[in-house]
Amino acid sequence: MSNAPLKLAVIIGSVREGRFGPVVAAWFAEQARRHGSFEVDVIDLAEARIPLELPAVPPALDPDPQRPEGMTDLTRRLSAADAFVIVTPDYNRSIPASLKAVIDWHFTQWDAKAIGFVGYSGASGGLLAIEHLRQIFNELNAHTVRNYVSFPRYYLLFDDEGRLREPEEPAAAATGMLDQLHWWATALAAARSLEAVG
Numbered sequence: 001m002s003n004a005p006l007k008l009a010v011i012i013g014s015v016r017e018g019r020f021g022p023v024v025a026a027w028f029a030e031q032a033r034r035h036g037s038f039e040v041d042v043i044d045l046a047e048a049r050i051p052l053e054l055p056a057v058p059p060a061l062d063p064d065p066q067r068p069e070g071m072t073d074l075t076r077r078l079s080a081a082d083a084f085v086i087v088t089p090d091y092n093r094s095i096p097a098s099l100k101a102v103i104d105w106h107f108t109q110w111d112a113k114a115i116g117f118v119g120y121s122g123a124s125g126g127l128l129a130i131e132h133l134r135q136i137f138n139e140l141n142a143h144t145v146r147n148y149v150s151f152p153r154y155y156l157l158f159d160d161e162g163r164l165r166e167p168e169e170p171a172a173a174a175t176g177m178l179d180q181l182h183w184w185a186t187a188l189a190a191a192r193s194l195e196a197v198g
């Protein structure tokens with residue numbers, strides 16, 4: 001196995017105008033860099049072209065379809081990642097359509113990789129979206145880690161400069177999640193070099 005640091009892609013799941021997602025992602029990326037066990041890449045879905053019209057053939061039959069030119073950089077970065085942290089709000093008790101579309105456009109990019117979550121929203125702190133993501137990634141043979149970070153009523157927790165008013169508890173939650181993510185990402189990187197089962 002290579003000694004290069006594992007690659008962690010932090011994905012900003014929302015793309016709407018005026019979104020809060022980049023603030024949460026910037027905070028988490030800082031935690032991940034401080035953790036020191038990953039090379040961190042922050043992926044903003046708003047920078048990619050992600051049409052809702054999917055390819056004609058399902059991904060299990062054609063895992064590498066022709067993708068739009070505006071998705072090339074995104075696909076390359078997803079392929080390179082050993083682990084992901086999805087930064088997601090709750091949209092109507094689920095995930096933003098941008099996130100579902102990018103998941104559905106890809107297949108092998110998620111396969112046998114470790115996934116963690118940072119959620120935020122008004123009442124439920126992203127937990128409803130996170131639970132849906134666990135089901136979705138199970139279908140894609142990814143491993144979601146138990147620990148997560150959640151910010152209910154995030155607008156009370158961050159100040160106008162995007163800094164947490166009381167950072168200790170969220171920082172500890174991030175460390176716990178990153179510890180699990182690194183353990184699983186290491187195990188899965190080794191496992192991916194073995195022959196896959198059905």
Ligand SMILES: Cc1cc2nc3c(=O)[nH]c(=O)nc-3n(C[C@H](O)[C@H](O)[C@H](O)COP(=O)(O)O)c2cc1C
Pocket residue numbers: 014015016018019020021022089090091092093094120121122123124125
């Ligand atoms: C379409 C939509 C649906 C939403 N549904 C929920 C919801 O079900 N539960 C909740 O607590 N907040 C909900 N919210 C509030 C969002 O969590 C909040 O606006 C958050 O800032 C959205 O993330 P974003 O700013 O990155 O887009 C919803 C917001 C939008 C735009």
